[in-house]
Amino acid sequence: MSLQVQSAVSLKPFNTFGVDVQARLFAEAHSDDDVREALAYSAAHQLPLLVIGGGSNLLLTADIQALVLRMASRGVRVLSDNGQRVIVEAEAGETWHPFVLWSLEQGLSGLENLSLIPGTVGAAPMQNIGAYGVEIKDVFHSLTALDRQTGELREFNLDDCAFAYRDSVFKHQAGRWLILRVRFVLTRAAHLHLEYGPVRQRLTEQGIEQPTAKDVSAAICAIRSEKLPDPAVLGNAGSFFKNPLVSAELGAELKREHPGLVAYPQADGQVKLAAGWLIEQAGWKGFREADAGVHRLQALVLVNYGTASGLQLLGLAQRIQQDIAQRYGVHLEMEPNLY
Ligand code: EPU
Secondary structure, eight states: OOOOOEEEEEOGGGSTTOOOOEEEEEEEEOSHHHHHHHHHHHHHTTOOEEEESSSTTEEOOSOEEEEEEEEOOOOEEEEEEOSSEEEEEEETTSBHHHHHHHHHHTTOBSSGGGTTOOSBTTTTTTTTOEETTEEGGGTEEEEEEEETTTOOEEEEETGGGTOBTTBOHHHHTTTTEEEEEEEEEEESSOOOOOOSTTHHHHHHHTTOSSOOHHHHHHHHHHHHHHHSOOTTTSEEEEESBOOOEEOHHHHHHHHHHOTTOOEEEOTTSOEEEOHHHHHHHTTOTTOEETTEEEOSSOTTEEEEOSSOOHHHHHHHHHHHHHHHHHHHSOOOOBOSEEO
8 A cells, every 4th residue: 555644634735725724634646556545545434535636726615524635646758759749648746837848848839828827737627727828628639537436447538528618527527537647739830829918919029020839938927927926925726717708798788888898709609708807897906805815916816815714715706706796797607616
């Protein structure tokens, strides 16, 4: 038995909000065997198993009466390379951003717009992470997951994952699939996506007219660092709400009432609204009560100034939700998983 199970462990270092709750039991999985042992252990002790990655999409509101298993498996490798199209595989416990940097060092393009996103490789497909016009679905090849109901391994290709905006089959069937490793299709020739927001402008300002994938990564790191708080300095879980999708009618009505509304028409006729704009207009940007607050530079990000509890952060989020529903008739869905 290689799994080291500890009791009464503070989860403060394991969630980027820095919320201090205890796990009844805690272990780290370094291999598939550890994962299977943890499943057997939780069944034998009749305790739920809560699997976490980097803890960057979590809001913990109470002590966790479960075995918390942190995925810590490591390893990245090239599976195939035809000179142009390269398939790489990473273990679930790999930290996302160093994996992106590794791919760029190999001369591979595809992940550059997803630079500096907190979290792990194994958690990335859960919510189809995305930034600056690229989502994981755009570079996804396949993944291997363990079915917690049967103990069997299953391969998922792109269609099996049902990826959508911050959504996937793994989110819908929460608790069923435990992602072990993920494969991506990257390219030697760079097909860059520079059209989103300030990316191209940032490169132009730097005098870079023909950027490489590394240039794009560096620009995105700089843009993110300016707007988004570093969880090592100020607790947060990135965007706390999804950008809401509303009907074309509601989108048009809101635009008439609020000409500054930031809205992106979608292929299916719906309109995606910038939740950060709605929250800022409602006056919440920079709001702080005790140690729970709304970031002063990005209204979509809730922050923990030190000792906020998960319930305080949740309470603040619910007040914002109610206010936005009242003012605009729009429901803001929370992004992090709540426990
Ligand atoms: N805006 C405001 N006030 C604010 C924040 C934003 O008016 O306080 C406006 C901005 O001016 C801009 C628009 O809202 O016109 C969009 O803002 P931004 O480009 O900062 O992106 P976002 O919609 O707030 C999304 C993702 C981020 C991702 C960025 C860049 C979601 C929920 N969030 O944020 O993802 O990094 O786009 O692609 O889709 C995350 O999911 O944790 C995350 C950080």
